[in-house]
Amino acid sequence: FTRSGKQNVTASGLLILFSLLFRHIFSYQHLSDPFLIAAAGVAGIPIVLRAVSSLGRKHISIDLLVSIAAIGAVFIAEYWEAAAVTFLFALGAYLERRTMARTRSIITELIDLSPVSAVVIRNGVQQEIDAVEVLPGETVIIKPAAKIPVDGIVMEGDSRVDESSISGESW
Numbered sequence: 396f397t398r399s400g401k402q403n404v405t406a407s408g409l410l411i412l413f414s415l416l417f418r419h420i421f422s423y424q425h426l427s428d429p430f431l432i433a434a435a436g437v438a439g440i441p442i443v444l445r446a447v448s449s450l451g452r453k454h455i456s457i458d459l460l461v462s463i464a465a466i467g468a469v470f471i472a473e474y475w476e477a478a479a480v481t482f483l484f485a486l487g488a489y490l491e492r493r494t495m496a497r498t499r500s501i502i503t504e505l506i507d508l509s510p511v512s513a514v515v516i517r518n519g520v521q522q523e524i525d526a527v528e529v530l531p532g533e534t535v536i537i538k539p540a541a542k543i544p545v546d547g548i549v550m551e552g553d554s555r556v557d558e559s560s561i562s563g564e565s566w
Contacts, residue, residue, distance in 0.1 A: 400441070400488070400489050400492070401489060403437050403438055403441060403485060404438065404485050404486050404489050406434075407434045407435075407438035407481065407482045407485060408434075408482060408486075410430045410431070410433050410437060410478070411430070411431065411434045411478050411479075411482060413430045414427045414428075414430035414431045414434065414475075414478070415427075417430065428474050431474035431475055431477065431478040432477070432478075434478040434481070434482060435465055435469060435474065435477035435481045435482075438478070438481035438484070438485040439461075439462070439465045439477070439481035439485075442461050442462055442465070442481060442484060442485065443458075443462045443466075445458040446458035446459040446461075446462040457484075461480060461481065464476075464477075464480050465477045465480050465481045468480065508542070509526070509542070509544070510526055510541075510543075510544040511525060511526055511544075512524065512525060512526055512544065513525075513526045513528075513529050513544035513545060514535065514536040514537075515529060515533045515535050515536070516533070516534045516536065517533070526544035526545055529544065529545045534550065535547055537554075539554065543556065
C-alpha cells in the first residue's frame with residue numbers, strides 16, 4: 396500500500412476518534428456527524444475510485460460492494476456505519492498489502508540464501524554444477540559447513556544441519 400494509503404487510514408481513524416470524543420466526552424453530538432462523514436470520505440474515496448476502475452474493466456470487486464454499502468449508509472444518515480466500513484476495509488487492505496510486501500521480502504531473502512552450485516558425482520568424478528542441473532537420483536556431496544543445494548536422502552555419514560535461517564530457531 397502506498398504511503399498515502401497509510402495516511403488515509405490514519406486520517407480516517409483520527410476523524411472517527413474526534414467524532415467519538417465530540418459525541419461521548421464533550422456531548423456535542425451535532426459536531427460528531429461531520430467528522431464521521433469526513434472519515435468515510437477520506438477512507439472511502441480511494442475505494443470508490445478502485446471500484447469504478449474495476450467496473451470499467453467489467454469486473455465486480457469487493458471495492459464495489461464496500462462502496463455501495465458506504466454510500467447507502469451516508470444516504471440513510473448512518474454516518475457511523477459509513478465511516479466504520481470504509482475505515483475497516485482500508486485498514487484491512489493496508490495490513491494485507493504490508494504483510495504481502497514483507498512476505499515477498501522474506502522469500503527473496505531465503506532464495507538468496509540458497510547455494511547456486513552443487514558438487515555431484517558423475518561418471519565417478521566429482522563435478523561442480525549449477526544446483527538446478529542436479530538430476531533426480533544423483534549423488535550430491537555436502538562438505539562440512541557447506542550449504543545444502545537440493546533436497547535429498549543422506550546415504551552415508553552424519554552431521555548437523557543449521558536450519559535456523561529457514562526455521563528461525565537457533566540450533
